[in-house]
Amino acid sequence: MTIQAVIFDWAGTTIDYGSRAPIVAFQKAFDNVGITITEAEIRQDMGLDKYTHICKIINLPAVQNDWQARFQVLPSSDDCDRIFHDFKSILLASLTDFAQLKPGMDQVISYLNEHHIAYGTTTGYDSEMLALVLPIAAKQGYQPTVNITSEQTNGIGRPAPAMLELASDKLEITNAASVMKVGDSINDILEGQNADAISVGIIDGSNLMGLSQAEFDALSAAEQAALRTKVADEYKKVGADYILQSMVELPALIDSIS
Template sequence: MIEAVIFDWAGTTVDYGSLAPVIAFKKAFKNAGIEISDEEIRKDMGMAKWDHIGKILELADVKQQWQAKYSSLPSEDDRKKIYSNFQQSLIHYLKESTELKSGVLKTFNYLKEYGINVATTTGYTAEMMNVVENKAAENGYTPDLVVTSEDVNNQGRPSPAMIQFIMDKFHIDDPSKVIKVGDTLVDIKEGQNAGVKTVGIVEGSSLMGLSQIEFDELDTEQQVEKRNKVKREFESANADFIIDNIYDLVQIIEYLNESMGKKW
């Protein structure tokens, strides 16, 4: 049977649309005089933020802007300065807004009722997670284990290190008994690298990139179109399962448990 579910945070269980890091990235780069788009940011969303900033600095358009403004390419010191600005912006924003997505508590309570361990991995640092974790706890969401790349020698996603760390803590040897749930392609890759089952979540995901209000304002046809676009991206990444809402995970767990010969 399924023994553990590992969730991502922003875009999966909190922060519908994964808006906080996008805002912080834009502000940090704007402070350096560089304009970046949502699409450029979301391309590698889910990575450790230091690595993510490195990816953005490698973009051709960013290099061109940097060269035009500073007559040189960004240095390691430049990367450190942007990272520092990003951290300050993100932590400020997280303190203001870290709301649970719809269905999170219901799903969490189901998992605990059936004795399934709940853990998390993230691209956030421990300092960032301290803010998010405390806010989530105030609303009743308290995973058994919260892991960052700092717990595994800074081996961020898509490395399987954080999932392997969790499996070791939970004394789970068989990766088929573990599910990784996330809203980015990096989440799916992380799960695949660890050999666990992977589930992509559609609504409120970073891949969709819409706030709750923006999604709700779409007509039914537009919502279906947005969902299908995200589903195609998860399919292209070979996610094992794709769900619209987090509570749909219950059906996946029951299906997997039945296929493993365990019925409740």
């Protein structure tokens, strides 16, 4: 099997170590209506498009209980709309602070270019969010050929295969088994599986790990090892085809498959 294309996720996979930008924005947007949400509550559905993700959060039993206690009514679709618009404003204002490429991406980009392997992205960002990230990534040498949001697939995002299939179509790849999907959340792995692509989970700096680089570096070697094992186990539970500690290992994986 020859890998013909690699489709990456963005935050937590190629940029934004620990996928911090969305977490901060989600928490601030809910805090602005007096509702406190935890990172665990946010991260369990990471990888969805952001509007769907907010609707998922707002329907969590704990959030519904807190909302009813505060406002004496359950949250409505209008509340979901309002929080999304606030979330989006917060995220747009902070995205450029979280657009640094993750360690290993320089080597991956060089490898893909040298071996003439096409690459693109699917994302939970919308087009306006993506428009902020793309030029910053480009200045760092990262220029995916295609970038697919759920706006291009009639609102169908992960874990459905629609975005990944569209990315493959645009890259003129007809054999799904020759496409590799690389991500950092459970929904990334499921997206790859549902598209019949090869799914790869990245451990370090991932949504599943949930720590900034400084937080991870502050852990002892034993704590780092235990956390990496925990994340790997989560990928294994959903059937990831391959699990890599970091992006540095991706070129060797592609070589071994090819």
